[in-house]
Amino acid sequence: LGQIYGNLQVTKHIMSSGTKTILILIIILLIGGAIWYSISNGAGTNSTATSTTLINPANNSASSTSTADGTSVSARGSSDASLDADAADIDARIKAFSTDGAAIDDGLNDKPVSQTQ
Amino acid sequence: MTKTTLKIATALAATGMILATAIPAFGSALGGNVNLGLNVNVKASTTVDAKVTSKMKERADKEIARRIARLNQVLAKIQGMARVSDTVKANLKTSIDLQVAALTNLKVKIAADTDIEMLKADVKSITGSYRIFALVIPQGEIIAAADRVNTVAQMTSDLGVKLQARITLASTAGKDVAALNAALVDLNAKVADARTQSTAAVNAIANLTPDNGDKAKMAANEASLKDARGKIKIAQEDLVKARQDAKVIVKGLKELKIEVKGNFNYSSLI
Numbered sequence: 001l002g003q004i005y006g007n008l009q010v011t012k013h014i015m016s017s018g019t020k021t022i023l024i025l026i027i028i029l030l031i032g033g034a035i036w037y038s039i040s041n042g043a044g045t046n047s048t049a050t051s052t053t054l055i056n057p058a059n060n061s062a063s064s065t066s067t068a069d070g071t072s073v074s075a076r077g078s079s080d081a082s083l084d085a086d087a088a089d090i091d092a093r094i095k096a097f098s099t100d101g102a103a104i105d106d107g108l109n110d111k112p113v114s115q116t117q
Numbered sequence: 118m119t120k121t122t123l124k125i126a127t128a129l130a131a132t133g134m135i136l137a138t139a140i141p142a143f144g145s146a147l148g149g150n151v152n153l154g155l156n157v158n159v160k161a162s163t164t165v166d167a168k169v170t171s172k173m174k175e176r177a178d179k180e181i182a183r184r185i186a187r188l189n190q191v192l193a194k195i196q197g198m199a200r201v202s203d204t205v206k207a208n209l210k211t212s213i214d215l216q217v218a219a220l221t222n223l224k225v226k227i228a229a230d231t232d233i234e235m236l237k238a239d240v241k242s243i244t245g246s247y248r249i250f251a252l253v254i255p256q257g258e259i260i261a262a263a264d265r266v267n268t269v270a271q272m273t274s275d276l277g278v279k280l281q282a283r284i285t286l287a288s289t290a291g292k293d294v295a296a297l298n299a300a301l302v303d304l305n306a307k308v309a310d311a312r313t314q315s316t317a318a319v320n321a322i323a324n325l326t327p328d329n330g331d332k333a334k335m336a337a338n339e340a341s342l343k344d345a346r347g348k349i350k351i352a353q354e355d356l357v358k359a360r361q362d363a364k365v366i367v368k369g370l371k372e373l374k375i376e377v378k379g380n381f382n383y384s385s386l387i
Contacts, residue, residue, distance in 0.1 A: 084367070094357060104255055
């Protein structure tokens with residue numbers, strides 16, 4: 001900040017005070033945003049015995065699958081809580097397997113309503 | 118004698134006159150009775166026909182309504198499919214739309230039928246078209262089930278990628294992950310087999326056509342549908358087992374207590 005302010009001092013004779021105020025505000029906002037991003041990224045950590053920091057993602061390479069809450073399995077992250085949420089979504093869909101099977105059997109065993117008099 | 122003869126003759130004449138008047142009336146009455154009897158029979162016959170017609174129409178209406186409702190049910194499922202190819206979906210939708218339109222037209226025609234023979238022919242066509250219905254419904258249900266299998270397979274696969282990353286992380290931290298890796302290998306194998314089975318199920322039935330009364334074709338169609346049903350069942354069981362593997366891995370990872378900070382690039386760890 002000091003260096004930036006110094007640079008601003010050097011150029012003060014060619015910049016109006018209004019421009020300087022706007023520049024300072026932008027810098028403050030950028031720094032604030034960076035701090036907020038840093039804090040929010042670290043919010044999901046688990047405090048456990050061993051600590052290993054992972055690289056932040058360039059992308060989530062796996063294809064995503066939408067879930068009931070609008071997120072996707074691959075987009076959720078990999079904390080214990082995220083894995084539990086993914087598993088719960090999968091469980092909900094697996095429960096519907098029995099309905100699917102019954103519907104197929106129903107179709108295979110269907111009998112027409114008799115039309116004889 | 119003469120008086121007696123005259124009395125008898127008068128009595129006979131009177132009787133004759135009475136009978137002469139009464140017999141035609143009696144004959145007419147008999148005729149009337151015959152005619153009345155015929156009229157009753159005609160009326161009864163008409164009433165019976167009306168009852169039969171009404172019954173036939175009621176039964177036909179019920180069956181047509183049942184089929185349209187079932188077809189629409191499958192159509193709704195098809196519209197919600199996410200992972201079955203557009204071609205398969207479009208073909209099935211076309212078949213169902215045609216069936217619904219044909220049944221709707223038939224329903225209208227039967228309701229308007231006044232000729233008993235025409236009504237019988239229309240009602241018979243319901244039975245005749247049943248084979249199409251009996252093919253399209255299981256086809257649709259199998260494809261819908263395959264779609265869900267593919268969705269769950271993808272979700273489990275995505276989860277597997279995360280689990281792989283977490284296992285690698287634990288391994289890097291010096292933890293024993295042999296059991297977790299074994300479970301993950303099984304998970305991936307089960308997901309792969311589920312996909313293979315569901316694809317085979319769809320391929321087995323996607324191009325089946327109505328038998329049109331051909332018994333050999335009917336038997337072949339039934340066999341294909343049942344085979345596809347078996348494949349869907351295996352795929353579903355695969356995914357249940359894959360989910361159990363995931364459960365084992367997640368539990369194991371939690372016990373290893375490896376801290377995970379934020380998101381990360383899974384592919385860089387695999």
